[in-house]
Amino acid sequence: MMDFLPNADELRIQGLARSYARGPLAERAAAHDAGAFPTASVLGLAGFGLMGIKSPVALGGLGGTNVAYVLAIREVAQVCASTAVTMAVTNMVGDMLLQFGTAAQQERWLRPLLTGAFTAGAFALTEPSAGSDAASLGTKAVLSDDGNTYALTGTKMWITSGDVAGVILVMAKTDADAGARGISAFLVDPASAGFSVGRHEQKMGLKGSSTVSLTFDGVKVPVEDRLGPEGIGFRIAMTALDGGRCGIGAQALGIAQASLDAVLASMAARKRDDRALGTDQAAAFRIADMATRMEAAWLMVLRASALKDAGQRMSREAAMAKVFATEAAGFVTKTAMGLASAADLRTDSPIGRAYRDARVARIYEGTSEVQRIVIARELVRAS
Amino acid sequence: MEFALTEIQQMVLETARSFADNELLPNAAATDKTGTFPAAAVKTLAELGFLGVAVDEKWGGAGFDNLSYAIAMEEISRGCASTGVIMSVNNSLVCDPIKKFGDDFQKKRWLTPLAQGRRLGCFALSEPGSGSDAAGMRTTAILDGDDYVINGTKNWITSGKEADVCILIAHSDPSERHRGISAFIVDRQESPYGIGKVEDKLGIKGSSTTSLVFDNVRVPAVNRLGAEGMGFKVAMSTLDGGRIGIAAQALGIARIAFEEALAYSRERSAFGKIIGDFGAIREMLADMATEIDAARLLIWRAAVGKDRGENFGKHSAMAKLYASEMSARVCHKALQIHGGYGYVKEYNAERHVRDARITEIYEGTSEIQRLVIARATQVAFDTSQS
DSSP, rough: BBBOOOHHHHHHHHHHHHHIIIIIIIEEEEEHHHHOOHHHHHHHHHHHHTTTTOGGGTTTTTTHHHHHHHHHHHHHHHHHHHHHHHHHHHHHHHHHHHHHHHHHIIIIIIIHHHHHHSEEEEEEEOOOTTTSGGHHHHOEEEEEETTSEEEEEEEEEEETTTTEEEEEEEEESSSSTTTTGEEEEEEEEEETTEEEEEEEESSOOOOSSSSEEEEEEEEEEGGGEESSSTTTTHHHHHHHHHHHHHHHHHHHHHHHHHHHHHHHHHHHEEEIIIOOOOGGGGHHHHHHHHHHHHHHHHHHHHHHHHHHHOOOOOHEEEEHHHHHHHHHHHHHHHHHHHHHHHHGGSSHHHHHHHHHHHHGGTTSSSSSHHHHHHHHHHHHHHO | OOBBOOOOHHHHHHHHHHHHHIIIIIHHHHHHHHHHOOOHHHHHHHTTTTSSSSGGGTTTOOOOOOOHHHHHHHHHHHHOOHHHHHIIIIIIIIIIHHHHOOHHIIIIIIHHHHHHTTOOOOEEBBBTSSSGGGOOOOOEEEEEEEEEEEEEEEEEEEEETTOOOOEEESSSSSTTSSSGEEEEEEETTTOOOEEEEEESSSSSTTTTTEEEEEEEEEEEGGGGEESOOOOOHHHHHHHHHHHHHHHHHHHHHHHHHHHHHHHHHHHEEEEEEEESSSSSHHHHHHHHHHHHHHHHHHHHHHHHHHTTTOOHHHHHHHHHHHHHHHHHHHHHHHHHHHTTTSTTTTTHHHHHHHHHGGGGGTTOHHHHHHHHHHHHHHHHHOOOOO
C-alpha cells in the first residue's frame, strides 16, 4: 500500500533524533558552526543508538529502516548540518560492516562505532586526482609474500571525520590492471604505523565537521581486516553511496527547512513592524516555490528509502532523490537570502549558515553531474 | 513506510495503459488535427468505469480510490490529452461535488448516469469577466417560486458542447460576495441553455471549450447542490480535487513527450554516434525523468491524502503547480531533442507542447496555486511556533 506514513518504529526513531537535536544539540549548533568538532553531540547521539540506526540493537544500534534513517538525519540536519554529516558517514561505514563484514569484524569495528567508543567512522574513496571517476583511484594494497598482510600506499582526500575516526574504510587497488574490479575495501586502524592525517580543509560550510586528507605510507593491514573478498571494493563503495545518497538528500532538506523556517520567522517579525512582507505576492510566490520543491524532494527521498527497505533495486531513485533534494536545497537557501533582512545576511545567522552548509550537498557522495549520468544510464538500460 | 500499489491500483494502471497504447495513442494526432470530440474513446472510458473512478459502486461508479483515479488519469492523458481532460472534468468537477454535496435524489438522478457515462458533465464557474477572482462572477440565480431563474454567461467550459449535465455556480444573493453564491445541477434536457462561442484553442483540441449562455433559464430548486450560500465552498472544494486530475493530465502529457524523446535519442545519429550518447542530451533526459517522478509523487501524495480524508488542499495545489510547470519544461526539452523534427507535425513533440500549456492555467492558474501554498505554509509554520 502507498501510505507515505512512517510506521510507529520509524516515528519513535525520528522522535529520538528530534528531541536530541532540538535539545542539547541546538545549544551547541552555533559553536559547531564556529568550527568546534561536535564530539559531545556525536557521543550524545550514539547514546541513543543514532550512530547505527539500521544496525541491530544487540550491537548498540536501533534496528531501524532506511526510512527511519532519513527521518533522523533530517531532524539533526535541521539543527546542525555539521553533526548530521558526521552522523551520516558513521552510519554509512556501519552499514557496510553490517552488510559485508564477518561476525568478528562486526564485533571489533561495528560495536565501538555504535556505542561511541569510536567518535566516528570514515570512508576513504576519493583521491587528489580521482573524484567522480572513482575507479581510477591510485592507492595500492600489496599483499605480502606470506599472504598475511597488505601494505597500503596512497593519499585520500576530502575525508569526513578522517582525523577523529576509530575506523577508516579505505578503497585501494589490489589489482592495478583490473579497473573497478581490481578495487578492494579495507578496515584501517588509525593507530597503524605509516598512517598520517594531512591538511584540515577550511570549508565555506559544515564548519564543525572535519575534512582532511589522509596519507598511507606502507600501512600494514592484516588480511582479516579486508572487508569482503578481493575485488568487490568498488561494489561496496557504490552500495554505500546508494544508501548515502538518501542520507545526503535528507541532510539537504533539513538544512532547507531551517532556512525556510528562518525566513518565515523573519518575515513575520517584519510584518509586525508594519511592513507587511508576508502578504507581498513576490515573497509569497517564492515561499510557495520553496515549499513545493522541498515537498517533492522529500517524497523522492522517502521513496528511494522505502524501496531499499523493500529490498528493491533503487540506484535510479536514489540518484534522483539526491540530485533533486540537494538542488532544491540550493534553491531554497539561495532564495532565502533574497527574502532575508540585512541582519539575516550575517554569515552566522541561520539563513547565512544554511546557505553555506547546503552547497556541498550537490558535490559530495556523487556530484549532481554524476547523479544525472547514473539516471540516464538507468533510463537507457530500461528503454 | 510502504511504497507499493495495491492489486486494484496495479490493475487500474495496466487497464488504462493498455487502453491508451491500443486505442488512444494511435488516434491522438488525428484527434488534435481534426479537433473532433473523441466519442469512441469516451464510450470505452465509460465501459472501463473511468468516468466515475472514485464513485461508489452503489451509485454506478467503479468504486476505486483517488489514487487509482490519479493513476488512470496519467495513463489516459499519456494516450490523449483531450480525452484526459474530458475524463478529469467528468470525474473531479461533476461526479465529485454531487458525491460530496448531493442528496440521494440528486445522486440517483445524475451521479449514476454520469458515473456510468450515459451522460456527460461540465462545470461552469469562470465568466468572461471573472476567472481567478471567482467571487467576482456576475451570473445570477434568483429564486422564483419553486425555480431559480438563471441569467449570465459562463466561459471556458470544457465539454460544453457535448455535456448535458452542468454544475453551475451563480449568485443567488447578488448583494453578497462569497456568501451569496450557490451551486446548481443544471440538466440541459430539463433546462435548456444556450451554447455560445466554441473556442479555437492552442491545444487539447479534441475537447470542446465553449461559453454557456443562460437567458432566463429556469432550474428547479431541488437541483440546488448544498445549501444556499454554500456554492463558493462547493466550487473551491471541487477544485481542490480537480487539481489532482489536471496534475495527472499534465504528468501524462510529459510522460509521452519524454518517452518519444528518449526513443528518438536512441535512433538519431550525429557526429558519428547516436545523440542519446551525448552528455548534453543525457542530462536533459535525466532531468526530465527526475521531474516526472517528482510530480508523480506529489500527485500520489495528494490523492492518498484525499483518500484518508486529510485536508489535502496544500498537497493538491503543490501537485498541480509542479506537475503543470514540469510538463511545460519536459515538453519543451522533448521538442528540443527532436531538433527540426520537433517543430513539424510529422512527429508529436509540438502537439505535446501545445497540450501541456493549458494545465498551467485551468482549474486555478499557477499564480493561484502559489498563493494557496504560501498561505498554507505560513499557517503550518505559525502553528508549529505556537
